[in-house]
Amino acid sequence: MFHVEQSDISEAQIEALLAPYLPEIPAGLAAKLSQYLNLLFKWNARTNLTAIRDPGQIVQRHFGESLFAGRHVGFETKTLLDLGSGAGFPGLPIALLRPEIAVTLAESQNKKATFLREAVRTLGLQNVEVWAERAEALPETRQFDIVTLRAVDHMAAAFAAAVPRASREILLLAGAHPELPADFTVEPPVLIPGSQSSYLIRAMKSIPD
């Protein structure tokens, strides 16, 4: 565990902390995550983006869990909606890991959406769109291969909002999954590294013949 007060955590430390979540870190990813961490620290000083203050914990809990989810995103995935993205988890680390995926971050709180836009600009991400309203307000025609959900309040309501948007899968980071519509099946949950009770849960939509 690193006990530092600033975000002056090295890229080598970031890589070491991420090893349980993503054993092979692509070149350049730690540098981008370091930029992201610095921005989170700067903004967290004046607005509450994350309750976690320790940089090592941010790397493990926020970046690590998001990248662990990213490892389970299928290679055929072209579009992904992160519903209730907050400070960008898991959508932004997934967008850094998989730049070929068009990622939409839906976040209805204005200050968090403003942070997300700034993060996208700072990180030079061309593949990310910020939707600064409720996900339910997206045009009805907008569908995504995968919808991710993590730590969203009122999970059942968020899940209900995710269902009509997901053309292939809903990927949850949670303790359990809400009741599923009949056309979804759940793969065996995978315990998230370092957690006793949080799982990565993939709810797959049946594709009609």
Ligand SMILES: C[S@@+](CC[C@H](N)C(=O)[O-])C[C@H]1O[C@@H](n2cnc3c(N)ncnc32)[C@H](O)[C@@H]1O
């Ligand atoms: C507790 S935060 C968690 C954020 C992030 N997913 C994480 O894991 O750190 C939940 C966020 O979801 C947002 N939210 C909840 N329901 C939403 C919806 N239907 N559309 C857009 N944003 C939503 C809230 O504004 C809040 O910022």
